[in-house]
Amino acid sequence: MQKSKPELQTEIKKRIAVTKFWDKVFLITGLLSTLVGLVLLFTLMADLFVNGFPRLSYKFLTSFPSRFPEEAGILSAWVGSFLVLLVTALASIPLGIAAGIYLEEYARKNWLTDIIEINIANLAGVPSIVYGLLALGLFVNFFKFGESILTGGLALALLILPMVIMATREAIRAIPNSIREASYALGATKWQTVQSHIIPYSTGGILTGVIIGLSRAIGETAPIITVGALTFIAFLPTSPFSSEFPFISFKWLLDPFTVMPIQMFNWVSRPQHEFQLNAAAAGIVLMIMTLLMNGVAIYIRYRFRRKIKW
Amino acid sequence: MIKVIEMAHNSYRKLKEKTIETALFLSALSSVLITIGIVVVLSYESFGFFKEISLREFFTETQWTPLFAEPKFGILPLVSGTLLTTAIALIVALPLGLTVTVYLSEYAPHKVREVIKPILELLAAVPTVVYGYFALLFLTPILQKFIPDLSGFNALSPGIIMGIMIIPYVSSVSEDAMKAVPMHIREGSYAMGATKLQTAFKVVIPSAFSGIAAAFIIGISRAIGETMVVAIAAGGMPNLTANPLEPVQTLTAYIVQVSLGDAPHGTVEYKTIFAAGITLFFMTLGFNILGFWLRKRIREVY
Numbered sequence: 001m002q003k004s005k006p007e008l009q010t011e012i013k014k015r016i017a018v019t020k021f022w023d024k025v026f027l028i029t030g031l032l033s034t035l036v037g038l039v040l041l042f043t044l045m046a047d048l049f050v051n052g053f054p055r056l057s058y059k060f061l062t063s064f065p066s067r068f069p070e071e072a073g074i075l076s077a078w079v080g081s082f083l084v085l086l087v088t089a090l091a092s093i094p095l096g097i098a099a100g101i102y103l104e105e106y107a108r109k110n111w112l113t114d115i116i117e118i119n120i121a122n123l124a125g126v127p128s129i130v131y132g133l134l135a136l137g138l139f140v141n142f143f144k145f146g147e148s149i150l151t152g153g154l155a156l157a158l159l160i161l162p163m164v165i166m167a168t169r170e171a172i173r174a175i176p177n178s179i180r181e182a183s184y185a186l187g188a189t190k191w192q193t194v195q196s197h198i199i200p201y202s203t204g205g206i207l208t209g210v211i212i213g214l215s216r217a218i219g220e221t222a223p224i225i226t227v228g229a230l231t232f233i234a235f236l237p238t239s240p241f242s243s244e245f246p247f248i249s250f251k252w253l254l255d256p257f258t259v260m261p262i263q264m265f266n267w268v269s270r271p272q273h274e275f276q277l278n279a280a281a282a283g284i285v286l287m288i289m290t291l292l293m294n295g296v297a298i299y300i301r302y303r304f305r306r307k308i309k310w
Numbered sequence: 311m312i313k314v315i316e317m318a319h320n321s322y323r324k325l326k327e328k329t330i331e332t333a334l335f336l337s338a339l340s341s342v343l344i345t346i347g348i349v350v351v352l353s354y355e356s357f358g359f360f361k362e363i364s365l366r367e368f369f370t371e372t373q374w375t376p377l378f379a380e381p382k383f384g385i386l387p388l389v390s391g392t393l394l395t396t397a398i399a400l401i402v403a404l405p406l407g408l409t410v411t412v413y414l415s416e417y418a419p420h421k422v423r424e425v426i427k428p429i430l431e432l433l434a435a436v437p438t439v440v441y442g443y444f445a446l447l448f449l450t451p452i453l454q455k456f457i458p459d460l461s462g463f464n465a466l467s468p469g470i471i472m473g474i475m476i477i478p479y480v481s482s483v484s485e486d487a488m489k490a491v492p493m494h495i496r497e498g499s500y501a502m503g504a505t506k507l508q509t510a511f512k513v514v515i516p517s518a519f520s521g522i523a524a525a526f527i528i529g530i531s532r533a534i535g536e537t538m539v540v541a542i543a544a545g546g547m548p549n550l551t552a553n554p555l556e557p558v559q560t561l562t563a564y565i566v567q568v569s570l571g572d573a574p575h576g577t578v579e580y581k582t583i584f585a586a587g588i589t590l591f592f593m594t595l596g597f598n599i600l601g602f603w604l605r606k607r608i609r610e611v612y
Contacts, residue, residue, distance in 0.1 A: 029409055040433070099338040
């Protein structure tokens with residue numbers, strides 16, 4: 001049966017209204033779903049803050065862990081985190097940047113390069129605890145570094161190496177070819193080009209990636225637990241400076257240690273409520289460190305983006 | 311004379327260039343050494359384990375009690391715990407992640423996206439031990455009000471937290487895939503009178519399907535390997551169950567549990583963590599390869 005013209009018109013209008021309605025519904029759903037993540041982040045921080053803030057004090061930052069929750073602090077934990085991060089940075093940054101430069105500027109298109117690239121993509125997906133097992137087998141038991149700051153730092157260095165490499169490559173890829181050609185046209189060699197153009201122009205991007213990688217490393221717990229960092233450390237590592245010749249000592253590298261996330265984990269897993277408040281306070285410190293590093297990274301990215309216009 | 315100096319200078323330059331290139335190449339190669347190191351260490355240490363425990367027992371025994379007087383070494387309870395928490399994470403992340411991606415890539419105005427994306431990425435920056443704290447001491451008590459049967463340690467609450475945690479990973483990769491769909495394909499759809507919703511679900515998502523699938527596979531692999539959230543909030547009981555309200559133990563949480571105690575080099579406990587580790591490594595490797603292959607396919611379409 002043929003429908004009359006006005007009937008058809010109202011039907012079409014109705015259909016349009018329905019599809020437009022669902023479009024609006026999805027717009028709201030999308031907005032709400034996006035908010036779920038933001039709300040979680042906000043609740044998490046509020047919860048930490050409410051529980052942990054009363055415990056935060058100068059004493060908390062300068063005391064060793066203790067059996068008594070009110071006297072316990074995070075001194076050995078943040079010192080340990082700092083030293084481990086130092087080793088991680090020293091090991092992963094030069095290696096990662098060098099690998100990134102090679103893959104972008106030097107590597108020829110052949111099977112070896114393909115393998116390296118697939119391998120890096122795969123490494124980025126290996127669970128962090130597997131790096132811990134690698135470090136346990138290799139550094140602790142094979143090289144006999146012991147359950148030390150050196151082992152922990154190297155484990156985290158391996159973990160963030162793929163991140164550093166990928167950040168370096170992305171930063172270098174953003175440099176237009178004309179810059180390279182201008183340098184070659186003046187007779188510069190490849191390394192001269194890299195040294196005087198590629199590295200300076202990609203510093204911002206590389207720095208951003210490195211800081212984000214280090215902020216990931218500071219929050220990592222699993223690999224550090226696996227290499228056997230202790231949960232209860234009531235002393236500091238050997239001081240790197242001494243009054244006797246040769247004044248600088250590297251003995252701290254082989255000292256046992258603990259780090260912030262392990263200290264927090266230790267407190268979370270205790271049944272007493274007071275220790276859980278300590279965990280929240282340690283969580284605040286940890287979150288501040290992480291967010292600060294991420295903030296710096298975002299700021300650097302923003303500044304370098306504004307400074308360099310191709 | 312000048313010519314000789316020039317030649318000497320040139321060959322010095324060439325030598326320097328070559329040395330630097332070799333050094334850079336070795337740095338790049340070191341990443342391959344890491345993979346080889348992982349495979350060698352895991353297989354070497356678990357080889358000792360499999361000399362004592364048969365593969366048959368490892369895969370068919372339904373109990374994992376290596377620390378008991380009469381130890382049983384069946385990996386199934388740990389694998390089922392891992393898969394259960396991962397499945398819960400996926401049930402949360404799949405709809406949420408997809409909606410967020412479609413919203414950010416098709417609906418949100420540029421300015422909103424510029425603000426929301428970095429904040430969303432902060433979700434990935436929060437240390438996982440903090441998520442564990444949150445799952446155990448905040449989410450579980452809340453969930454217990456709605457589900458009285460829920461035990462203090464359970465698979466549900468860490469699963470939900472992990473689901474939200476992996477949203478940034480999932481949405482950034484799948485957004486890339488959706489951005490790779492050329493504008494003219496969308497315009498074709500709009501020209502036919504389709505709404506944004508119809509265009510997104512009937513045109514853009516099917517075109518970007520392999521990329522979106524890859525994003526979720528990467529998310530799955532991330533959830534399988536996630537350690538601290540489950541180690542804190544899921545309990546430490548190897549439990550062959552599909553019930554999300556019960557405590558379970560994952561492969562990763564088991565490794566943490568043993569590492570916290572004293573497991574001297576060469577003991578059976580020590581070897582079990584490598585056996586669990588190699589199982590974990592192969593599970594994630596399988597998903598990573600699948601994801602890598604799917605991601606490569608996106609580039610071939612257009």
